[in-house]
Amino acid sequence: MPVLWIVLIVLALGGVGYMLGRRRAMASADGDVRHLHSLPTYYGSNVALLTIAPALLFMGLWLLMQPILIERQIIGLIPESAIAEGSSRSLVMSDVRRVAEGLDTAVAQGAMTPDQADSIRTEFTDVRERLGRVGVALGSNVRPEVLRAAQHYRGLQARYSAIMTVLVLAVAVVGFGYSYLQTTKDFRARNVVETGIKSLLILASTIAILTTVGIILSMLFETRNFFSQYSWTNFFFGTTWSPSFSGRGGASQLGILPLLWGTLYISVVALLVAVPIGLFAAIYMSEYAGPKMRAIAKPLIEILAGIPTIVYGLFALITVGPMLRDYFAQPLGLGESSASVMTAGVVMGIMLIPFVSSLSDDIINAVPQSMRDGSLGLGATKSETIRQVVIPAALPGVVGAILLAASRAIGETMIVVLGAGAAARISLNPFEAMTTVTVKIVSQLTGDTDFASPETLVAFALGLTLFVITLGLNVLALYIVRKYREQYE
Amino acid sequence: MNDMRIVEREVETKAVKISARNCQVYYGETHAIKDVNIDIEDKTVTAFIGPSGCGKSTFLRCLNRMNDTIDVARVEGEILLDGEDIYDPKVDPVQLRAKVGMVFQKPNPFPKTIYDNVAYGPRIHGLAGNKADLDVIVEKSLRRGAIWDEVKDRLDAPGTGLSGGQQQRLCIARAVATEPEVLLMDEPCSALDPIATAQVEELIDELREQYSVVIVTHSMQQAARVSQKTAFFHLGNLVEFGETGQIFTNPQDPRTESYITGRIG
Known part of the structure; x- marks a missing residue:
C-alpha cells in the first residue's frame, strides 16, 4: 500500500x-x-x-x-x-x-x-x-x-x-x-495532551539539533580521510594551492593559506563597505527619519536582502568589475583584471548593507528613550546624544550584528566566483584576482569526482575549517551581546 | 511630622525665574494643557501636584522644551525664562536645556562610568579647561548630589551598577554638573524606597540655595515637605497656585480641597 x-x-x-x-x-x-x-x-x-x-x-x-x-x-x-x-x-x-x-x-x-x-x-x-x-x-x-x-x-x-x-x-x-x-x-486529558504537545515540540527541536550534529559528523569523517592521505601541516601552513587533477600525475599542493587570505581580504573589504553604510542608514532610520520616510525607506533597503546572490554576482561581473578596472586599477597601474578582491568585496558589502542596517536599527530602537531624554535634558545635541549615549549603549548589539554579517561574508560563494575569479593567490593588491575557500570547495567537487583522492576530500577539510571559523565568530557575537546586554536593563 | 508645621514656614518674595502666559499644549488633537499662567520664583522649590494625567509632567517638559522630541506635541503661548521667550525661533533648545536641567522619573544613568556620567554635561558644554578642572567639577557635583562618599572610591565603576537611590542621586549630580539655573524634577522619587526618598528630599532642600527647583510629585506629603510653592493641576488646568502652607491648609478652590483631602484623584 x-x-x-x-x-x-x-x-x-x-x-x-x-x-x-x-x-x-x-x-x-x-x-x-x-x-x-x-x-x-x-x-x-x-x-x-x-x-x-x-x-x-x-x-x-x-x-x-x-x-x-x-x-x-x-x-x-x-x-x-x-x-x-x-x-x-x-x-x-x-x-x-x-x-x-x-x-x-x-x-x-x-x-x-x-x-x-x-x-x-x-x-x-x-x-x-x-x-x-x-x-x-x-x-x-x-x-x-x-x-x-x-x-x-x-x-x-x-x-x-x-x-x-x-x-x-x-x-x-x-x-x-x-x-x-x-x-x-x-x-486528566488536558495534562496528557499538554505533555504530548510538549513532546512533539521537543521532537522537532531534537531533529534540528541532530541534523546539525549529523552535518558535523559527516564533515569530520571525510576530513579524517583527507588527513590520512595528506599531511595536516601542509594543509594548514602551505602557501600554495595547486591541486593536480586525478590521473594526470604530479603531487597536489593543497595549502589553505591562499584561500583563507582571499576569504579574509574580501570579507574585510565587504565589511568596510557594509558597516559604515549600514550603520549610518540604521541611525538615520531610527533617530532622524519621520514615520513616513521610515515606512518607505526601510522596506526599500530590505529589498536588497531579497536579491539572490547570483544576481549580485552578475552585477559584479558586468558592471562593478569593469568600472573598477577602468577608473581605478588601470589608471593607478594596479592591474588589468576586472575580477578582483575589490569587485567582490564592494558588491558583497552592498549585499550585507540590509543585514547590518536592519539588525542595528532594531538594536538602536531598543535603547531606552530615557537614555536619550537624559542626554538631551543635559543640553546635548541630537548627534552628540547619538554618538556618546545611543551608540555606546547599542554597541554590543551592533558588534554582534557586524560579526553575524562577517560570518555571512565568509560563507559567500557566488559573488566571489563571478567577482573575484578563481586564482588562489596571496597578494596585498586589492585589484588582483583572488579566490576564497568556498569557491574552491565548489570547484573541487564539480565534475567528475573521485571520493578517494585528496583533491576531492580536501573540500571537506576546507568546509570544516570554514565552519569552525564562522562558528567561532557566531559564538563570539553571542558572547559579546550577552555580556553587555544587562548594561541598560 | 513636617506637615504639622508647614503653616509656620517663613515665606519671602523672590525674583521671578520662569513665567508662563496663556500656555497651551496639544498632543495631536488632545488639548493637554489649557491656558496656564504661572510665575516660578528663583531659589524656591515649586511643587506641581495633581492626579495622574492632569498635565503636570507635560507642563514641566515645556519648561526646557523636552516636548520638542515628541513629534505630535505643539506648544502655544509664552514661556519666559528671565524675561526671554524660550519658544522664540532664535532660542536654541540645546542651550536652553543647559540652563534648565532635568531629572527624570526613572533613574537613567548612561551605560558609562560614574565619572563619565557626571562629566558628560561639562564635556559637552566645554565647562572644563583641563582634566584637573573636570575632576573638580565632578567631585563638586557628586558632593552636591550627596553621593560623593559612597562612590568616591569607585568612580570608574559603571553608573548602572549602583542601587536605585544612588542612581537617582547620580542623575541629580549629573544634572547640577552643567551649572543649570533651574532644575526640573519629574517625580524623582517614585522609583525609590523611603530612605532613598528622604536623602533625595534633603538634597532638594539644599539645592534650593542655588537653583530654582520645580518638582512634579504624586505624593502630597512630599510636596508639603520640600516645597515653598505648590501648583495644583487638574484636567490640564492650573487650578490653584500659592504658598505651600496655604494650599495644604486653606485651599481656595473646592477641587484643590477635594484632592488634598483625598476625595478625588
Missing part, C-alpha cells in the same frame, strides 16, 4: 478518534461539561494524538530502516565474481537498484505483467532492450546475477511494505483503543 494511503488512513482514524473520544467523555459525564476534568476537546485530542503520533513515528523510523535492511540482505546475494575489475560492491548495488526501479516502471506502464517481471531471465530476454522501451536507459547489458538480485530486491521491498502497512495500522488501532478506553470523566 502506498505510504500516502497509510498516512491518510491513520489521519482518518485520528479524526474518528477525536469525535468518538469527545462523545465518550461527554457520555461518561452524563452530558454535563462541568463534571469533566478537562474540556471535551481535550479528550478528543488525546485519542487523536495517541492514534496518529505513535503510528506515524513508527512509520518514519521504519522507512528510514527499510533500505538499510534490504540492502544488507541483497548485498550477500552478489557473488565476488560479479564485481568487475575497478568496480566495487556499492556500484553493483546501485545497478541492482536501477534495474529494480526499471522493472517497477515497466510493470506500472503495462509493458510487463508482475509475473513476467519476477520471472524473466537474461538468458531468454534482452532485459536492457525491454527496459529501454519504457524509458529506463541502462549503461550496459544486465548480468544475470544483477537481474536476480534486482528481482529479489523487488520481492523484499514488497514484503517489507506489506509488513509495514500492517504494523503501522496495528499501532494506530492499539493507540486508538487504549486511549478510547482511558476516556472517562476523571481522566
Whole structure:
C-alpha cells in the first residue's frame, strides 16, 4: 500500500478518534461539561494524538530502516565474481537498484505483467532492450546475477511494505483503543495532551539539533580521510594551492593559506563597505527619519536582502568589475583584471548593507528613550546624544550584528566566483584576482569526482575549517551581546 | 511630622525665574494643557501636584522644551525664562536645556562610568579647561548630589551598577554638573524606597540655595515637605497656585480641597 494511503488512513482514524473520544467523555459525564476534568476537546485530542503520533513515528523510523535492511540482505546475494575489475560492491548495488526501479516502471506502464517481471531471465530476454522501451536507459547489458538480485530486491521491498502497512495500522488501532478506553470523566486529558504537545515540540527541536550534529559528523569523517592521505601541516601552513587533477600525475599542493587570505581580504573589504553604510542608514532610520520616510525607506533597503546572490554576482561581473578596472586599477597601474578582491568585496558589502542596517536599527530602537531624554535634558545635541549615549549603549548589539554579517561574508560563494575569479593567490593588491575557500570547495567537487583522492576530500577539510571559523565568530557575537546586554536593563 | 508645621514656614518674595502666559499644549488633537499662567520664583522649590494625567509632567517638559522630541506635541503661548521667550525661533533648545536641567522619573544613568556620567554635561558644554578642572567639577557635583562618599572610591565603576537611590542621586549630580539655573524634577522619587526618598528630599532642600527647583510629585506629603510653592493641576488646568502652607491648609478652590483631602484623584 502506498505510504500516502497509510498516512491518510491513520489521519482518518485520528479524526474518528477525536469525535468518538469527545462523545465518550461527554457520555461518561452524563452530558454535563462541568463534571469533566478537562474540556471535551481535550479528550478528543488525546485519542487523536495517541492514534496518529505513535503510528506515524513508527512509520518514519521504519522507512528510514527499510533500505538499510534490504540492502544488507541483497548485498550477500552478489557473488565476488560479479564485481568487475575497478568496480566495487556499492556500484553493483546501485545497478541492482536501477534495474529494480526499471522493472517497477515497466510493470506500472503495462509493458510487463508482475509475473513476467519476477520471472524473466537474461538468458531468454534482452532485459536492457525491454527496459529501454519504457524509458529506463541502462549503461550496459544486465548480468544475470544483477537481474536476480534486482528481482529479489523487488520481492523484499514488497514484503517489507506489506509488513509495514500492517504494523503501522496495528499501532494506530492499539493507540486508538487504549486511549478510547482511558476516556472517562476523571481522566486528566488536558495534562496528557499538554505533555504530548510538549513532546512533539521537543521532537522537532531534537531533529534540528541532530541534523546539525549529523552535518558535523559527516564533515569530520571525510576530513579524517583527507588527513590520512595528506599531511595536516601542509594543509594548514602551505602557501600554495595547486591541486593536480586525478590521473594526470604530479603531487597536489593543497595549502589553505591562499584561500583563507582571499576569504579574509574580501570579507574585510565587504565589511568596510557594509558597516559604515549600514550603520549610518540604521541611525538615520531610527533617530532622524519621520514615520513616513521610515515606512518607505526601510522596506526599500530590505529589498536588497531579497536579491539572490547570483544576481549580485552578475552585477559584479558586468558592471562593478569593469568600472573598477577602468577608473581605478588601470589608471593607478594596479592591474588589468576586472575580477578582483575589490569587485567582490564592494558588491558583497552592498549585499550585507540590509543585514547590518536592519539588525542595528532594531538594536538602536531598543535603547531606552530615557537614555536619550537624559542626554538631551543635559543640553546635548541630537548627534552628540547619538554618538556618546545611543551608540555606546547599542554597541554590543551592533558588534554582534557586524560579526553575524562577517560570518555571512565568509560563507559567500557566488559573488566571489563571478567577482573575484578563481586564482588562489596571496597578494596585498586589492585589484588582483583572488579566490576564497568556498569557491574552491565548489570547484573541487564539480565534475567528475573521485571520493578517494585528496583533491576531492580536501573540500571537506576546507568546509570544516570554514565552519569552525564562522562558528567561532557566531559564538563570539553571542558572547559579546550577552555580556553587555544587562548594561541598560 | 513636617506637615504639622508647614503653616509656620517663613515665606519671602523672590525674583521671578520662569513665567508662563496663556500656555497651551496639544498632543495631536488632545488639548493637554489649557491656558496656564504661572510665575516660578528663583531659589524656591515649586511643587506641581495633581492626579495622574492632569498635565503636570507635560507642563514641566515645556519648561526646557523636552516636548520638542515628541513629534505630535505643539506648544502655544509664552514661556519666559528671565524675561526671554524660550519658544522664540532664535532660542536654541540645546542651550536652553543647559540652563534648565532635568531629572527624570526613572533613574537613567548612561551605560558609562560614574565619572563619565557626571562629566558628560561639562564635556559637552566645554565647562572644563583641563582634566584637573573636570575632576573638580565632578567631585563638586557628586558632593552636591550627596553621593560623593559612597562612590568616591569607585568612580570608574559603571553608573548602572549602583542601587536605585544612588542612581537617582547620580542623575541629580549629573544634572547640577552643567551649572543649570533651574532644575526640573519629574517625580524623582517614585522609583525609590523611603530612605532613598528622604536623602533625595534633603538634597532638594539644599539645592534650593542655588537653583530654582520645580518638582512634579504624586505624593502630597512630599510636596508639603520640600516645597515653598505648590501648583495644583487638574484636567490640564492650573487650578490653584500659592504658598505651600496655604494650599495644604486653606485651599481656595473646592477641587484643590477635594484632592488634598483625598476625595478625588
